[in-house]
Amino acid sequence: MLDQVPALLAGERRVAAKMITLIENDGPEKQEVLKALHPHTGNAYIIGITGSPGAGKSSLTDQIISALRKRGKKVGVVAVDPTSPFTGGAILGDRIRMNDHYNDKGVFIRSMGTRGSLGGLARSTKEVLKVLDAFGCDFILVETVGVGQSELEIMTAADTTVVVLTPGAGDSIQAIKAGIMEIADVFAVNKADLEGADRVVTEVEVMLDLSQRSRSGGSQTWRPPVVRTVAMRSAGIEDLLDAILAHRNHLEASGQLNEERKNRVKLELSEIIEHHIKDLIRNKVVKSGLWDKLLEQVLERTIDPHSAAIDIVDKGLVRQE
Incomplete structure (x- = not known):
């Protein structure tokens, strides 16, 4: 696959699909491919779409794709679906909902199963984003699996995070709890034509008024707008996209976009280091048998688990000449 990197950079869809599969399956050339792609990343703007199941995330994502395409943007989509703990399979239903875009060469959609990963994203999601970035996407939409309180991982991948709420399901209160x-x-209050939408908007606005949080730093703060949408009727989509782009402009003007991306690189580097140390x-x-030996000692109460762990780390990190 390494010899196909130039084809990916030239926009070859089949190559992009193959590279994503390589990364998902942790193929032998994965690290070399990611190394070759790294200088060509950092250009795409990543939008996270999260919220509870049934909130209409897929429908909203579909509509945002259309709105971005109208503005001439190349769009990548990573839709994360839950993997069955029994069969190991995933429904990958987002492919069905976004079917209208599959013949559009300016759109690349990929569904991914979580494969047991928590946090709303698949384990290899962030690496797949790099492939789509190098592929030339202007925007990449990441739709999380939709599992409620474990959705927070999206903030480590997205530049702008959209939280989708719906009336009649207690979503606004649940969002506050989570x-x-x-x-x-x-915030996107989807299905805003249903009864109770005004209450959801009011609850979120009140909470925002009470909250003194600031993610943007400096003298200017960003107050998340609350946008009403009806995805099934394409209502409010342009307003939602405008709100997303306004947030992007705010991050760029305040210098926070570079700062947040720097923090994400720090986190990624730390995760990779931890992974290599564990391996x-x-x-x-x-292989040395030390693990089994110390395990027996812990069971026999001749050594405590903390001391055993330190011994394992000390001996594991000392390279043999």
Whole structure:
């Protein structure tokens, strides 16, 4: 796949699909491919779409795609679906809802199963975003799995996070409980033609009035707008997109966009280091028999778990000459 990197940069869809599959399956060339793509990333603007199941995230995503295409933007979509703990399969229903865009060469849609990962994203989501970034997408939409209080991981991947609420389901109160108020850059009250939409808008506005949070720093703060939408009728979509772009302009003008991306790189680097350290320790300590030896000692109460862990780390990180 490494020899196909130029084709990806030239916009070859088949190559993009193959590279994403390689990354999802943790293929042998994965690290080399990501290394080659890295200099060509950092250009796409990433929008996270999160909220509870049934809120209409897929329908809204579909409408945002259309609005961005009308403005001549190339769009990538990563739709994360839950993986069954019994069969290991995923429904991948978002492909059905966004079917109208599959013949559009300016849109690339990929559904991913969580494969047991928590936090609303699949384990390899962030790496897939790099492929779509290098592929030349102007915007990448990430629709999370929709599992309520574990949705917070999206803020480590998206530049702008849209939280979708609906009337009649207690979503606004649940969002407050879940801490989603803290990650939302824009609120979309979808199905706003239903009874109770005004109450949801009022509740969120009141909470925003009471909240003194600021994600943007400096003297200017960003107050998340609350936008009413009816995705099934394409109502409010342009207003929602305008709110997203207004947030982008705010981040760029305040310098916070670069700062937040820098923080995400720090987090990514830390996660990669931890992953490699775990592999190093596991491979070295388990093969040496030290793991089983210390495990028995802990069970026999001749050594405590904390001391055993320190011993494993110390010996695991010492490279043999």
